[in-house]
Amino acid sequence: MPDTIVISIDAMGGDHGPSVVVPAVAIALSRMPELKLRFLLFGDEARLNEELARCPAARPVCEVRPTTLVIGMEDKPAQALRRGKGSSLWNAVEAVKTSEAQAAVSAGNTGALMAISKLILRMVAKELDRPALVASWPTLRGASTVLDVGANVSSDPTQLVEFAIMGQAFHRAVHGVAKPTVGLLNVGSEEQKGHEEVREAHRLMRDGGLPIDYHGFVEGDDIAKGTVDVVVTDGFSGNIALKTAEGVARFVRKLLREAFTSTLRAKLGAVVAGPALRRMMDRLDPANLNGGPLLGLNGIVVKSHGGADARGYANALVVAANLAQSDYSTEINQNMLRLAEVMGREMEGRE
Amino acid sequence: MPDTIVISIDAMGGDHGPSVVVPAVAIALSRMPELKLRFLLFGDEARLNEELARCPAARPVCEVRPTTLVIGMEDKPAQALRRGKGSSLWNAVEAVKTSEAQAAVSAGNTGALMAISKLILRMVAKELDRPALVASWPTLRGASTVLDVGANVSSDPTQLVEFAIMGQAFHRAVHGVAKPTVGLLNVGSEEQKGHEEVREAHRLMRDGGLPIDYHGFVEGDDIAKGTVDVVVTDGFSGNIALKTAEGVARFVRKLLREAFTSTLRAKLGAVVAGPALRRMMDRLDPANLNGGPLLGLNGIVVKSHGGADARGYANALVVAANLAQSDYSTEINQNMLRLAEVMGREMEGRE
Numbered sequence: 129m130p131d132t133i134v135i136s137i138d139a140m141g142g143d144h145g146p147s148v149v150v151p152a153v154a155i156a157l158s159r160m161p162e163l164k165l166r167f168l169l170f171g172d173e174a175r176l177n178e179e180l181a182r183c184p185a186a187r188p189v190c191e192v193r194p195t196t197l198v199i200g201m202e203d204k205p206a207q208a209l210r211r212g213k214g215s216s217l218w219n220a221v222e223a224v225k226t227s228e229a230q231a232a233v234s235a236g237n238t239g240a241l242m243a244i245s246k247l248i249l250r251m252v253a254k255e256l257d258r259p260a261l262v263a264s265w266p267t268l269r270g271a272s273t274v275l276d277v278g279a280n281v282s283s284d285p286t287q288l289v290e291f292a293i294m295g296q297a298f299h300r301a302v303h304g305v306a307k308p309t310v311g312l313l314n315v316g317s318e319e320q321k322g323h324e325e326v327r328e329a330h331r332l333m334r335d336g337g338l339p340i341d342y343h344g345f346v347e348g349d350d351i352a353k354g355t356v357d358v359v360v361t362d363g364f365s366g367n368i369a370l371k372t373a374e375g376v377a378r379f380v381r382k383l384l385r386e387a388f389t390s391t392l393r394a395k396l397g398a399v400v401a402g403p404a405l406r407r408m409m410d411r412l413d414p415a416n417l418n419g420g421p422l423l424g425l426n427g428i429v430v431k432s433h434g435g436a437d438a439r440g441y442a443n444a445l446v447v448a449a450n451l452a453q454s455d456y457s458t459e460i461n462q463n464m465l466r467l468a469e470v471m472g473r474e475m476e477g478r479e
Numbered sequence: 480m481p482d483t484i485v486i487s488i489d490a491m492g493g494d495h496g497p498s499v500v501v502p503a504v505a506i507a508l509s510r511m512p513e514l515k516l517r518f519l520l521f522g523d524e525a526r527l528n529e530e531l532a533r534c535p536a537a538r539p540v541c542e543v544r545p546t547t548l549v550i551g552m553e554d555k556p557a558q559a560l561r562r563g564k565g566s567s568l569w570n571a572v573e574a575v576k577t578s579e580a581q582a583a584v585s586a587g588n589t590g591a592l593m594a595i596s597k598l599i600l601r602m603v604a605k606e607l608d609r610p611a612l613v614a615s616w617p618t619l620r621g622a623s624t625v626l627d628v629g630a631n632v633s634s635d636p637t638q639l640v641e642f643a644i645m646g647q648a649f650h651r652a653v654h655g656v657a658k659p660t661v662g663l664l665n666v667g668s669e670e671q672k673g674h675e676e677v678r679e680a681h682r683l684m685r686d687g688g689l690p691i692d693y694h695g696f697v698e699g700d701d702i703a704k705g706t707v708d709v710v711v712t713d714g715f716s717g718n719i720a721l722k723t724a725e726g727v728a729r730f731v732r733k734l735l736r737e738a739f740t741s742t743l744r745a746k747l748g749a750v751v752a753g754p755a756l757r758r759m760m761d762r763l764d765p766a767n768l769n770g771g772p773l774l775g776l777n778g779i780v781v782k783s784h785g786g787a788d789a790r791g792y793a794n795a796l797v798v799a800a801n802l803a804q805s806d807y808s809t810e811i812n813q814n815m816l817r818l819a820e821v822m823g824r825e826m827e828g829r830e
Contacts, residue, residue: 202669238667268733278666281674315629315718316589318553323632323715348722352730361719364674367666368716369723371699376727379703380763382619387752387759394755401739401748408738412731 132164133452135445136229139171140198140216141236142434142441146171148235150179152441153186159446163453167445168223170195170216195219199240201434208240209247217241221248224427230452231428233419233444235436241429242279242422249427252461253468259424260291261363261431262298263370264417267354273299273308274351274359278367279422288312288329288360290468292340294423295358297463301456303357311346311356313365321345325362339470374414381412419444421451424464428452483515484803486796487580490522491549491567492587493785493792497522499586501530503792504537510797514804518796519574521546521567546570550591552785559591560598568592572599575778581803582779584770584795586787592780593630593773600778603812604819610775611642612714612782613649614721615768618705624650624659625702625710629718630773639663639680639711641819643691645774646709648814652807654708662697662707664716672696676713690821725765732763770795772802775815779803 139149146169153167166189169176173194180187197215199208212218217236223229225248234241242259251259260276275295276283283291292310299308312330314322321327322345333342343356348369351359361369388398388405398405410416418440422429428451432444451457490500497520504518517540520527524545531538548566550559563569568587574580576599585592593610602610611627626646627634634642643661650659663681665673672678673696684693694707699720702710712720739749739756749756761767769791773780779802783795802808 201667202671204671266730268730281666281672313719315632315715316552320553320555321632348719348724349726349729351723352726364666365716365719368664368699368712369719372702372720372723373699373727375700375703376724377731378700379617379619380728380731383759383762387755390755394752397748397750397752397755399748400751401745404738404741404745404748408734411734 132166133449134166134168134229135448135452136168136220136223136232137170138217138220138232138234138236139169139176140195141234142432142436143235144437146175146179148436148438148441150176150183150186150190151438152445153190154183155438155442156445156449157185157189159442160449163449165189165449166191168193168220168229170220170223172196193219199237201237203237203240205239205243208237209243212240212244218244218248221245221429224429225249231430231448233430233432233448235432235434235441235444238278238431241431245422245425245429249425249429251424252426253465255468255472256290256294256424256464257287259422260294262295262420262423263366264302264420265351265359265373266411266417267352269354271303272351272354272357272359273302274361274366274370275423276361276363276366277370277420278363280363282364283325283362285325285328285332288325288362289332289336289338289340290424291360292333292342292358293338293467294464295360296340297460297467298421298423299357300463301459302454305357307341308357309341309343310358310360311343311350313351313359313361313369314345314347317345317347329360339467374417377412377414381409384409415440416443419447421447426461428457483517484582484800485517485519485580486799486803487519487571487574487583488521489568489571489583489585489587490520490527491546492585493783493787494586497526497530499787499789499792501527501534501537501541502789503796504541505534506789506793507796507800508536508540510793511800514800516540516800517542519544519571519580521570521574523547544570550588552588554588554591556590556594559588560594563591563595569595569599572596572780575780576600582781582799584781584783584799586783586785586792586795589629589782592782596773596776596780600776600780602775603777604816606819606823607641607645607775607815608638610773611645613646613771613774615653615771616702616710616724617762617768618703620705622654623702623705623708623710624653625712625717625721626774627712627714627717628721628771629714631714633715634676634713636676636679636683639676639713640683640687640689640691641775642711643684643693643709644689644819645815646711647691648811649772649774650708651814652810653805656708658692659708660692660694661709661711662694662701664702664710664712664720665696665698668696668698680711725768728763728765732760735760766791767794770798772798777812779808
């Protein structure tokens with residue numbers, strides 16, 4: 129474990145750029161007083177210095193690395209690969225490759241981040257095709273691991289199986305569960321439900337002799353129930369599930385606020401219940417869940433929501449710092465290598 | 480408007496059958512005391528009579544229509560079409576065709592219900608290909624209409640456009656909004672996001688000259704925000720979004736219950752806040768949202784969740800009764816015919 133944890137930041141990524149990133153650093157520091165943290169901020173020098181001048185708490189631990197090129201939210205991954213070299217996103221990821229930083233964080237274009245990270249850091253095992261974006265989802269039975277939540281737009285059956293392998297390795301490394309159970313997200317639990325991709329992935333996981341503790345199909349409401357440790361889905365459905373859940377959480381916070389200000393009696397109840405109600409509101413704040421790692425890479429890359437505010441972005445920094453200081457990388461790589469090898473053998477054997 | 484509203488029920492559908500259906504009738508009666516309601520219960524005569532004997536409130540308004548054949552949850556739609564004639568599901572839908580009932584309700588196999596309803600009732604316009612299942616979704620700005628939430632496993636661009644047309648017609652008929660806005664669910668709002676189907680549907684709705692008040696792409700969190708009146712998506716993603724949201728709502732209810740029993744102070748707060756807190760819990764109960772119509776058919780067919788309890792099933796009966804007593808059918812058919820005609824012309828013009 130390094131003495132000081134260094135996190136490289138794509139400070140131009142996302143909807144807000146430096147005006148969110150710099151205050152987020154200050155918040156992250158206050159949330160992890162026990163860690164020695166440093167941040168490399170890649171982006172527009174003048175804007176970053178301006179923000180740092182306004183934020184004395186962040187200044188001493190930040191180093192500005194000037195870049196001028198910015199990858200836009202509209203750029204396609206292929207364009208980003210061709211023209212993105214030297215951009216804030218590219219250089220933040222490269223700092224992990226050169227070991228200047230232990231983790232990179234970006235709120236930028238997801239497709240570009242995935243493509244560039246894959247190019248620079250490479251996949252941890254040759255059997256793995258593409259990274260997946262992971263969400264840690266609060267459930268009735270602790271946190272579940274849900275992937276892919278948006279790194280890939282569609283996934284063939286083999287990729288879904290890879291997500292299962294990567295998700296298991298992640299869940300074991302982060303949550304210490306020896307044999308995480310895996311479920312495949314579908315529109316019903318019966319055998320014949322869903323489209324061809326999901327049914328073929330189901331057959332592979334059930335009959336493929338793979339080292340997966342496979343539970344079978346799960347449905348959307350199984351996620352929050354915590355029916356399985358790892359929920360596998362394609363990046364399209366996973367992204368919609370995650371964002372829909374965030375929308376519901378925000379909706380409920382609004383309802384709660386209305387309910388407890390609706391009558392004098394309700395207001396009084398809110399005052400009396402005080403701390404319990406505030407804890408509840410806090411648990412429903414999607415900002416506290418922002419930041420998911422891109423799985424399958426030789427290095428830690430954490431994606432923040434493009435629209436995250438400073439509190440949300442700070443959470444992505446906390447996620448990155450926690451992963452960087454844990455044995456996560458070593459352990460997940462070992463898990464993944466072992467599983468990917470077995471998978472490679474089994475998949476070959478099927479041909 | 481008929482004097483008495485008659486609802487036909489597939490009493491064998493769903494996880495629980497008559498043991499949920501009969502008590503649900505009693506609950507539905509108590510929730511709609513102003514209506515004259517009658518129910519045709521299709522299913523196992525002995526079991527239904529047994530349940531009715533236990534439920535004196537339901538007995539006087541129920542008529543048992545004996546059937547022996549049951550369509551299983553595992554049956555494929557094609558099997559159900561071939562072998563389903565005379566089943567409780569089939570006969571419940573047929574009662575709408577023969578005008579014995581004004582609406583049918585089933586908690587059975589969604590694919591079978593869709594296929595059989597389409598065969599018996601036919602689509603309202605020849606331009607429409609397949610029915611879609613609709614959810615009315617509570618949002619920060621009233622209710623939104625979300626479809627398809629599971630009638631179809633995948634949808635090509637033309638079908639997504641049809642869902643927009645049907646969703647608009649539904650939203651206008653049920654919520655009285657003259658020109659409902661339509662959004663297409665995707666993983667981002669930028670032009671190049673998502674898979675080919677969703678991008679082609681986007682182009683059709685934006686440039687096709689269709690009578691759609693098209694807003695563009697929306698993301699999962701836009702559903703609960705109420706960004707648009709009608710959210711269009713394929714049945715796979717829509718089903719996952721809906722069930723995920725239900726899971727989150729249940730999770731939050733559990734958290735609330737825990738929060739307000741965690742400390743003596745919190746318990747006291749709950750007592751004081753009383754009615755406001757109970758209203759809140761009620762708004763988060765997915766049972767109150769159970770029951771969505773299959774859109775596009777010549778007749779009202781309402782799908783209940785397979786796992787719904789008596790309170791949830793009663794809600795589906797309320798939905799069916801409300802649609803049956805409104806001008807919904809006439810109005811939606813007029814809307815849909817008009818829109819489908821324009822769509823047919825425009826789509827032809829494109830070729």
